[in-house]
Amino acid sequence: MRRIKANRWVVLAVLFLFSLLHQADRLLIGPLTTSIMNAFNINEAQMGAALSGALLVGGVLFPVWGYLFDRYSRPRLIALAAAIWGATTWFSAISPSYGWFVTTRASTGVDDASYPGVYSLLADYFLPRIRGRIYALLKLAIPLGYILGATLATILGTRLGWRNVFRFTGASGLILAILILIFVRDVPRGATEPGFKDLIEIKGARFSWTTARGLLKRKTLVALYAQGFFAVFPINVVTFWLFRYLEVERGYEGGFLLGIMAITVLSLGAGLQVGGALGDWLFQKNLRGGRLLAGAGTIIGVVLLIMALFTSRENALMFSILVAVGAFFSAFVSPNVGATISDISLPEVRSTSLAIQSLIETTGTALAPLVAGLLAARSDLRTAFIIIIVCATVLWLPCYGIALANVSSDVEQTRAELLSRKDHY
Numbered sequence: 252m253r254r255i256k257a258n259r260w261v262v263l264a265v266l267f268l269f270s271l272l273h274q275a276d277r278l279l280i281g282p283l284t285t286s287i288m289n290a291f292n293i294n295e296a297q298m299g300a301a302l303s304g305a306l307l308v309g310g311v312l313f314p315v316w317g318y319l320f321d322r323y324s325r326p327r328l329i330a331l332a333a334a335i336w337g338a339t340t341w342f343s344a345i346s347p348s349y350g351w352f353v354t355t356r357a358s359t360g361v362d363d364a365s366y367p368g369v370y371s372l373l374a375d376y377f378l379p380r381i382r383g384r385i386y387a388l389l390k391l392a393i394p395l396g397y398i399l400g401a402t403l404a405t406i407l408g409t410r411l412g413w414r415n416v417f418r419f420t421g422a423s424g425l426i427l428a429i430l431i432l433i434f435v436r437d438v439p440r441g442a443t444e445p446g447f448k449d450l451i452e453i454k455g456a457r458f459s460w461t462t463a464r465g466l467l468k469r470k471t472l473v474a475l476y477a478q479g480f481f482a483v484f485p486i487n488v489v490t491f492w493l494f495r496y497l498e499v500e501r502g503y504e505g506g507f508l509l510g511i512m513a514i515t516v517l518s519l520g521a522g523l524q525v526g527g528a529l530g531d532w533l534f535q536k537n538l539r540g541g542r543l544l545a546g547a548g549t550i551i552g553v554v555l556l557i558m559a560l561f562t563s564r565e566n567a568l569m570f571s572i573l574v575a576v577g578a579f580f581s582a583f584v585s586p587n588v589g590a591t592i593s594d595i596s597l598p599e600v601r602s603t604s605l606a607i608q609s610l611i612e613t614t615g616t617a618l619a620p621l622v623a624g625l626l627a628a629r630s631d632l633r634t635a636f637i638i639i640i641v642c643a644t645v646l647w648l649p650c651y652g653i654a655l656a657n658v659s660s661d662v663e664q665t666r667a668e669l670l671s672r673k674d675h676y
Contacts, residue, residue, distance in 0.1 A: 258436065259376040263385065265434045266369055269333060269427045270389055274396025275403065276340055276420035277305075277363065280356075282404035282494045282512075283413045290413070291349040295495075299624025301353045302491050306617030308360030310610050313367065317606025320368035321458040321599060326435040329372075330428045332365035337424025344417035362424075364613075367605035372435075374593045374601060375442045380535060382593055387527025387586035394520040401494075401512055441598030444669055463600045469664075470657040471595055472604065475588060478650035479612040484643040485553065486581065487619040488636060496632040501564050511571050518575040522548070522582030530587040538659040541587035546651050548583025553644050555580065560633055591654075595661045597668065 280287070280302065288298050319328055339359040346352035370386060377385045400420075407416050466472055497503045497511060526548060533540025555577030562570045589605070596604035619639065626635035 262376055262435050263373065263388070265430055266329070266373065267389055267392055269329065269431060270366075270369065270392035271396050271399065272420065272423045272427060273333070273336055273362070274393050275399040276336065276396075276417075276424070277359075277400075278393075278397045279400030279404045279416060279420065281397075281491050282401045283408055283416065284491075284495050285498065286408060286413045287352070291352060293349055294628060295624040296621075296628045297349065299621040301349075301356050302620040302624075303617045304353055304357030305360035305363060306613050306620075308357045309363035310360075310613035310617055312361060312364040313606040313610035313613060314603070316364045317367050317603040317609075318458075320371055320602035320606075321440075321463075324437050325368045325372045325602075326431055326437055328368055329365055329435065330431040332362040333424045333428035333431060335424075336362040337421045337428070340417050340421030340424065344414045344421065364606070364609065367602045367609055370589060370593070370605050371440075371602040372437070375438045375440055375598065378443045379590075379594055381531060383527040383531040383534065383541065383586045383590040384524075385527075386589045386593075387523045390523050390527075390585050390589075391520045394516040394523070397516045398513055401509060401516075405509055440601070441669070444598060458599050458603075462597055463603050466596060466600060466604050466607065469595055469661045471654050471661040472592065472607075474650045474654035474657070475592060476608055476611045478647055478654060479588070479608055480615040481643045481647040481650070482549070482584065483612045483615040484619045484622075485556070485636075485640040487616045488623045488639050489556075491620040492623055492627070492632055492635075496636070500632055501567075501570075503567065507567075511567075511574070514571060514575050515578050519578040519582045522579035523586055525579075526583030527586035527590075530583070530590065534590070538662050539655060541591055542651075542655045542658050545584040545587045546655065548580040549644075549647070549651075552577045552579075552581030552583075553640060556640060557637065560636055591658060591662075595658075595665050597665060 284298060287301075288294070291297075293301075316328070316332075336359065339355065339361065342355040343352065343359060346355050369389070373385055373389065374382060403416050403419065404413070407419065493515075494508070494512065497508050503511065526544065530541040530544050533544055537543075555573050559570050559573035559577060562573065588608075592604055592608055593601055623632065623635040623639060626638060
C-alpha cells in the first residue's frame with residue numbers, strides 16, 4: 252500500500268498529461284471547423300456528420316475496451332490507445348477529400364474509448380473519499396485541452412493550416428505512449444476499497460460475466476446510464492458549435508472571440524474542481540450528497556445558458572458572464588457521476604461499468620453535433636441550441652430522480668458485498 256501512495260501522484264500526472272493532449276487533439280476540430288468546411292466546400296450538416304463519425308466509432312468500442320481493461324494490463328492498453336491516437340490523427344491530416352476526411356476522422360474514435368481504463372486505474376490508486384476530486388482533476392484536462400486546442404487552432408491554424416495542426420497533435424500521442432510505458436504501473440483491482448484493501452493485495456478480484464451482468468440490476472446505474480444519454484447533448488452541442496456560433500451569428504472575431512472561449516472554459520474547469528471537492532464532502536455527510544449537488548448544478552447551468560442565448564449581440568459582456576457562470580455550475584455533474592459509478596461498481600468490473608456509461612454518453616455525444624447541424628441548416632445555431640438544451644433537460648429529470656432515490660442503498664450494497672468477501676480469504 253505504501254508503494255501505491257508513493258507512485259500515485261506520478262501516475263496521476265502522466266495520465267493527466269495524456270488526457271490534456273488527447274482532449275486538445277479531439278476538441279481542436281471545433282475551432283478549426285470553418286477552415287475545414289472551406290477546404291472541402293461542405294455545409295453544417297456535412298460537417299456534423301464528420302464530427303459524429305469518431306464519436307460513433309468510439310461508442311461502439313467502449314464495451315471492448317472496458318472488457319480488455321478489466322482483464323489485462325491497464326497501463327499497456329492506455330499506451331496502445333495513445334499510439335493509435337497519434338497514427339489516426341496523422342491520417343486525418345493527409346486526407347485528400349471530404350470522403351477520406353470523414354473516414355479517417357472516424358478512425359480517431361478508436362482510442363477515444365480508452366478512458367474507462369484510466370478512471371478505473373485511478374480508482375485503485377486513490378481512496379473513495381477523494382475520488383470525486385481526483386476525477387475532477389483529470390476532467391480538468393477537457394477544458395484545458397479545449398483552450399490548448401483553440402490556441403493551437405488560432406495561432407498555428409492561421410499560419411500553418413489545419414493539416415499541420417493535426418500533424419503536431421498526432422505526434423504528441425506517440426510521445427505519450429512511451430511515457431505511459433515508462434512511468435505507469437498497474438495495481439491490484441480494489442486495492443483502495445475500505446476494509447478490503449489488504450486482502451485484495453493478496454488475491455485480486457477477477458472479472459466474471461455474472462458480475463458484469465449484475466451491474467444492470469443496480470437501479471442507480473441504470474438511471475445514470477439513461478440520464479447520461481440526454482445530459483451530454485447540451486454540453487457537446489456547445490463544445491462543437493460554439494466557435495462557429497460566435498463567429499457567424501454573433502459576429503465576434505479574433506482575440507475577443509478567443510477571450511470569451513477562454514473565460515468560459517476556465518469557468519468550466521473551476522466548476523469541475525469545486526464540484527468534485529464539494530461532492531466528496533457532501534458524500535461523506537450523506538450518500539446522496541453528490542447526486543443532489545449534480546442536479547442543482549445542472550438546473551442552474553441550463554437556466555443561465557438559455558438566458559445567455561437570449562441576450563443581444565451588442566451585450567457581449569452579459570453574454571460572456573452568463574455563459575461562464577452557466578458552465579461553472581454545469582460542471583458539477585461530471586466528477587460526481589464518475590465517482591458514483593465507481594462507488595457502486597465492484598472493482599473487478601469497474602472498467603466495464605464505466606465503459607457502459609461512456610458508450611451511452613458517447614452515443615448522445617455523437618448525435619448532438621449532427622442534430623444541431625441539421626437544425627441549424629434549417630434555421631440557425633441559436634435556435635438549435637435552445638431546442639436541444641430544453642428537450643434534453645426535460646428528458647433528463649426523471650432519470651435523475653430515480654438515481655437520487657436509489658444511490659444510498661446501492662452504495663451500501665456494494666460495501667456490504669466487499670466486506671462479506673473477508674470470510675472467503
